[in-house]
Every structure is written in structure tokens, then in C-alpha cells.
Amino acid sequence: MATIEKRSSSYRARVTIYQHGKREYLTKTFKTENEAKIWGTTLELEKGKGKAIAHQNTLFKAFYYLYVQTVKKNDVRKATFDNYVKASKVINRLFPTAKLGKLDDIQMQAILDKYGETHSKKTVTELLKKIRTALRYAYAKGYIYNDFASLLKAHGKEMPKRNKALSMSDLTELKHYLLQHIDNEFNLMVLLEISTGLRRGEILGIKPEDVHYDGQYYCVEVKRSISPTNDDTKLKTKHSRRSVTIPKDLYALLKNITPKESGYLFDWYHFKQSELLKKLLKKIGIPATTFHGLRDTHASFLFSNNVPISYVSRRLGHDSIITTEKYYLELMPEKKHSQDTNALNLLESL
Template sequence: MASIEKRGSSYRARISIYSHGKAGYISKTFKTKREAKIWATTLELQKAQGKNIATQNTLFKDFYYLYVYTIKVKDVRVATFDNYVKAGKVIEKLFPKSKLGQLDDTQMQAVLDKYGETHSKKTVTELLKKIRTALRYAYTKGYIYHDFASLLKAHGKELPKRNRALSISNLTKLKHYLLNHTDKEFNVMLLLEISTGIRRGEMLGIKPEDVHFDGEYYCVEIKRSISPTNSDTALKTKHSRRSITIPKNIYDLLKQLSPKENGYLFDNFNYHHSEMLKKLLKNIGIPPTTFHGLRDTHASFLFSNNLPLSYVSRRLGHDSIITTEKYYLELMPEKKHSQDANALNLLDDL
């Protein structure tokens, strides 16, 4: 197994080798411990090429970081990469001594199930997505012999849904309140949210020139997304870049806003939007939800008025219509019940 030794302000990685019947080692010095680990893990895996990987001592947590810092870093935007790194911290705790060549679905499932006893199913699902990508890469490279990633399941606590879509009556109540209090910028933000369903980061990335009239419709262009954790402004998916039609009264309100010093239309309010929304909804007697819940509300409203699934998908900026279908089934159960009844009536009329 590789060893990492701190030497002053640097780190020395050391790898054992066996050549011409004699044992020895090679070493290299790095500025950071992470760089040293990546180099050491790479060489350990190279030693394993063409041999029984089960006999190797490469730790899964080390391999995961190697994969993230050398492969995933080139494939995803900064915000997503940060999530992979955060997942690595969890993997370090869950699999501190697990060796890559000795992993199997039974062992990993037991650890994930234990983790799920104290975490939500959503949290476990997000962690499992990242574990699967690393395992599939290991299998493709020949570092493990069995592709068991798909056998792993996410189990966890079912927590109350925070991103609840508002009912039509509460949506109407909220809209009327906001229209009567447009002197506050935050209220204008909420009006834009329930009118477009855009993501919060996308809203914070709007500049004055992104709001325009194209000769037929009033529109807002989604070109960038602002994150509270990094300076990356890349959109979530390739379909996130889009033009969304808005009502004229919302257009007029946006045009009245003065841009901030950074060039963006809205203040980030130190990213306390959730707390501000919770307080506002409580004051006007509407059940609590989140900014994403308002996005769900927009989708729910469009579905309830029979707009095509493909149109809603484009408006929301989903990468796939399958994602929108999940919204459709989850947000509008009453719509499904209505369609079930219609289907039964059609069958009865045969």
C-alpha cells in the first residue's frame, strides 16, 4: 500500500515495487496531500493492471478521489464537481478501510442501509449516484471484475416534502398579494418565479438586457446561473439556456428595476430567500413551501390547464422530457385520477 508522509510544508508519497527479484520503492514529493494521494493511487492501480485486482490494497476512498479529480473534474460544471468532492467526505467515513478489489454489492449495500437509517432517501440517492459512477469507471478500466453498481439500492427515511406545490387558490392569493406590494424587490422576484418556474440561480443570473420584447412576446432570456458556493455561472443543463415568455405587467416591473453594481437585476439577499419566503407566506396565511416549490407550482398550474408535456419541459429547462413526466405524476395526482376515470369510461364504451 502507498504511504503518504508530511515533510515540512510538502507531502511525500511512497510506493513499494518488486523488480528483478528485489523489493524497493519509488517516491515523489507534492505540495498538497491530495496531489500525493492521486499520484500514489494511480501507480497502485497501474501495478494492478492485468493482475488479480482482489489482491490489491487500493482503498475505495482513494480511488474515488482519483476518479473525481482526474476524470469527473473535466466533465461537469464547478457546482456539480463540488458536490462530488462533498460526497467524498461521506465516503471516507462510510468506507474508511474498504479496498477497491474486495468490494461487492452485499458489503456496500449494508453500509448504505446503515447510513440510510439516519438520512433521507434523497440524500442516500444522491450519494449513491456518485458511488455508481466511480464503480462503473473502475469496471470499465478493469480495476474490478464485476459491474455491481446497478445492484445497489437507495434506502432512507421518507421525510415530509418541503417543495410542495401550492394549490390554485393559494397561488391566486399569493399572486394578488404580490401585485399589491410590488414596491419590494423580493416580491417582484416571486412574481417572476410563479410566472416562469425558473430556478433560483437562473433568476439571480438575469441581467437587464436579458429582459426584452421580441416583436411578438415579452421574454426573459436564461443565459447563466448564480451559485452561493462558487463563481461558476454555467447553467445546469444544455436545455437550461432558453427564452421564456412572461406577462406584460411582469415585463414592466422588471424594466423598472435598477441593476446592481455587479450588473445583475436582482439582489441575492445573502441567499436568505428561503427564510424570506417562509416569513412572507406565514404572514399572508399560505402553507410553507420553498423556491423550488414555487417552480413546482408553476409546472402544476400549466399541467392543470392541459399544456403539452413537451412545452412544459422546454419552459422548465429540463434536460429530458422524462424528468418532466416525473413532475407530472408527482405534482398532479388528481390529474392522473381524472385520466384514469377517462380511460375506464373509454374502455366501457367499447
């Protein structure tokens, strides 16, 4: 049975376990005797069910590393696995001595909040996703007795958005400039981006044979994606493999590009497209954005012209409409003003 020991103004619970033939102890300190009893009794019950509670003495950082190397390695694509590995370096810093059995939502939340003071909310969110999957696996295996992963929240600095969608007027100006300067191959890459909303890696993965006429439409077949960090050319999701229609004039321009020695249509520019785009937009006098911002622009343009969300979702290669609603339902300023006017007119007509 668990033993409870009063220590000054707190109570320490201790549960005996046997690991590799040796007797060891799981201990945890609480503010009240009742909390200590509940913890001790719960562990004794879990031990009685045969659950491997001895793993609660394992350092969380060590458990996370083993979880990533044995479970996630063959469960996700290479790019995603690399992100899990990168996260382990952060976890090593945040939880250098924390043991599985002594973790709880309050302790972990405090550490994550401290991390969020100097990092963006998006960065904290991505880290938390990986921590949650590891904790849920530990709970399912019986290494921890409390499934508290869902209680953890991501807090962080609200950083200025870099992936800003261009306004309709800026989009029009950009397209006109690109068509007037088609001798520059990078300009054709940007033109393809605003015309399709492809991910940057998907554009870099296009080969000459992927640009074709199917008897009805001019299309670009999305079959692969190029990453700057590894040689994995797999697409992001199963719905990323798709055929995206393009204008006839753009089709003709793409067909005139001389393929590179690598077999791909576009030069990868050492993956510095963002720098080139920044210079291009500055030259034209258009607010800066990223390649993903141009993807947002394409989606917003379709939404502003009442194109059904189901079609936009398929065109963007999303797994579901929910993803599209979550990330791309930001209408262009002009459309919002129009809707505001319509809404006010309707209200005034009551």
C-alpha cells in the same frame, strides 16, 4: 495459480501479484470452497489478460479521491465537481479501510443501508450515484473484476416533502397579494418565479438586457445561473439556456427595477430567499414551500390546464421530457379531483 486455504468454517483465496517490482497478495475470505475457487480463478484469468488487478489492494476511499480529482474534475461543471468532493468526506467515514478488491454488493449495501437509517432516501441516492460512477470506472479499467454497481440500491428515511406545489387557490391568492405589493422587490422575484418556473439561480443571474421584447412576445433570456457556493455561472444543462415568455405587465414591472452594482437585476439577499419566502407565505396565510416548490407550482398549473408536456419541458429547461415526467407530473389537488370525477362518470356510463 490461486491458493485456497481452509480457515475454521471459511475458506481464504489468495492470488499473487507484482506491484512496483514487489510480490504482494490479494486475499478474500468466503463461506464455501467453491466461492473461493471462483474468485481466485477469475482473478487469475483477469491477470492473464493483462488487467491491472494490483489496484484491488487500493483503498476504495483513496481510489475515489483520485478518480474525482483526475477524471471528474474536467468532466463536469464546477458545482457538480464540488458535490463529488463533498461526497468523498462521507465515503471516508463509511469505507475507512475497505479495499477495491474486497468490495462486493452485499458488503456495500449493508454499509449504505446503515447510512440510510439516519439520512433521507434522496441523500443516499445522490451518494450512490457517485459511488456507482467510480465503481464502473474501476471495472472498465480492470481494477475490479465484477461490475456490481447496478445491484446497489438506495434506501433511506422518507422525509416530509419541502418542495410542495401550491394548490390553485393558494397560487391565485399569492399572485393577487404580490400584485398589490409590487413596491417590494422580493415580491417581484416571487412573481417572476410563479410566472416562469425558473430555477432560483437562473432568476438571480438575470441582467436588465435579458428582459426584452422580441417583436412578438415579452421574454426573459436565461443565460446564466448564480450559485451560493462558487463563482461558476454556467447553466445546469445545455437546454437550460432558453427564452421564457412572460406577461406584458410583469415585463413592465421588471423594466422598472434599478439594476444592482453587480449588474444583475435582483439583489441576492445573501442567498436567504427561502427564509424570506417562508415569512411571506406565513404572512399571507399560505402553506410553506420553497422556491423549487414554486417552480413545481408553475409546472403543475400548466399541466392542470392541459398544456402539452413537450412545451412545459422546454419552458423548465429540462434535458428531456423524461425528466419532466419524473419530477413534475404531480397535478394540483383540484385537477386530480376533477379527473377522479371524470373517471368515475366514464366507468358508470359503461
